[in-house]
Amino acid sequence: MYRIMKKAELRPTLMLLEIEAPRVARKARPGQFIILRVDKGGERIPITIHDVNHVTGGVSIIVQVVGSTTYKLNRLREGDFIQDFVGPLGRATDITQEKVCVIGGGVGCAIAYPVLKAFRAAWSEVHAIIGFRSADLVILEDEFRASSELLRVCTDDGSYGEKGFVTDALVDLIEAGNHYDEVFAVGPVGMQRGVSRATEPYGIKTTVSMAPLMIDGTGMCGCCRVSIGGEMKYACVDGPDFDAHKVDWDLAVQRSRSFYEFERHKYEETCNLFKKEVQ
């Protein structure tokens, strides 16, 4: 069992949890992820590591409520325990470029942030772009601002920052004469594909952190297979970072929808169950 040391609500359906897991904290590097299980009977879900505290052995993750498991997680409080927490999994992000643009879309900002900090710590020149659907979903803006030379904030509907997609801001920066050695993008699969398309004509190395379906996270089940340059790769052992220009995006989008109906149904069921409890 793993204790929740801290819990903070960033937005009504967005939480930051710090879990006591010294073994994970000791080894975690930016870009890696963990797998957790809330309770017995729970499913295993992969979540990228947001931050670690080497003194307390705490590992923080940012989680958006999107389904049954994250809903249950959001009902737990500080001091409660979760059943399982394993990691760090996947390969760490390669932090060697001198000038980079780090892009976060929605809750993907939680994954982009530790990468941003790592580049910063390695004395890279860092620009950042974060994008959200609307003003009420904006997260981590201060953190991003503090760790980058330049930050652009966008919303799809223009209710905060500039109106438009992260790709608009990115093309803008490139056209303005910024020569990036690398663009690193994390967010919904559609946004990652958009960034990939945007940088391709400029020939800028672009890395995406893929978050496909996963069970064991150690290269046993093959659930997280992605097609990279025509070759089958496993996000859990070969990734999660991949060269965006080699990803077969159609297949990635397709697989991400595998259990859509099941998950929808389970989410509603869980919500109803808890509502009944309250009544």
Add this chain to the structure above:
Amino acid sequence: MANMSMQKNPMPSQDPEVRRQNFDEVALGYTEEQALDEAARCLQCKTKPCMKGCPVLVDIPGFIKKIEDKDYEGAYQVISQTSALPAVCGRVCPQESQCEKYCTRGVKGEPVGIGRLERFAADWHNDRSSARPEKPKSNGRRVAIVGSGPSGLTCAGDLVRLGYEVTVFEALHQAGGVLVYGIPEFRLPKRIVQKEVEGLKLQGVKIETNVVVGRSVSVDELLEEGFEAVFIGSGAGLPMFLEIPGIYARGVYSANEFLTRINLMKAYLPDTDTPLSHPNKVCVIGGGNVAMDAARCARRLGAEVTIAYRRGMEELPARKEEVEHAVEEGIQFETLCAPVAILTEEDVTSGLRLIRMELGEPDDSGRRRPREIPGSEFEIEADTVIMALGTSPNPLIKDTTAGLTINRKGGIVVNEDGLTSRERIYAGGDAVTGAATVILAMGAGKTAAKAIDEYLQGNKS
């Protein structure tokens, strides 16, 4: 006077019509009467030919004699002197190609049902004995085991009995490895695995779940932490897929994924959260035991199931008993064919295009090589396709352990003692051989335990 019946006592089992609707164990086990009758078929050969077929060298005539004498606990004790997992082996060992293959009774008629008798003795013990296993006196020396599957548990059991302080690191949230995530409940009830694991814990074996060696901690760090030797039993890894069109479609699984969702995550039960689409028409590709397991699980979820295999029924690599069970449960076999493409409608699997094969000249393995018959393509309907084509060893450990020699297929290279190219690092099971059997993995765990003990005894610190 021995019982001279030519046939084995048949194994009582659940009726196929009933069992294809539940996940309860298929084979019910001998009654005391049946066990006594079967034990009486053993001729107690002086040369014990059966033993040479057993990778862990169980004294087979010895334990059968105890059964004949109605000393069932004694029979269990004989088995457990050399086997760490009697109740497991009695169920999943391929006895027909091991001990029973060499049984004198098998020359004329059927061999003695050694596996069934082993299971009887183990179940008798588990159901009745309340004796706590004794905790051996510790010699204070620590050994780490990577993976809690059959090789790891066997190695741990042998070492703890010799007095070592053993810690087993398991990547998943539950101990047992393939016995838990791979082999289905109806062939090996999970309570039996649990019982064996609990037994090891009572003897002092520590089991740390949720530790992925190679990520959470490296093999070298374990050596630095004070473990004097490490045994790697990390099992088979990456499932193999055919690179055919549609392989990324919704509804296509590796057998590992499908079985893990069902066996480890219990996704078929209503009070679990792991997603599982309930299939209507399933096609399993492959002909091994894993293919049979996947097919029989799918059948229990209510699907019509077809197994597609590129050679003929005679060449199926699965155990004969498993194939028979599958047939009884209404699973169809489409032999001498291979998939060409997975058909999809809006990215969802809708069927499979296959091509007919014929058997040509024998290949390196001595089996006749299948080859395509041009123009013989045909299609079948399926909403789920499961690939059971084997696995290649997990890359995590080799990628994070310097100086470990790896063979062409990704397996860790070891000598006859299970020693790798690095001092103090041993390995065994599927991590070395690629996908093989539970008992071979156990044999490897045993060999390594003996070698580790000899090495550490020679190097008293």
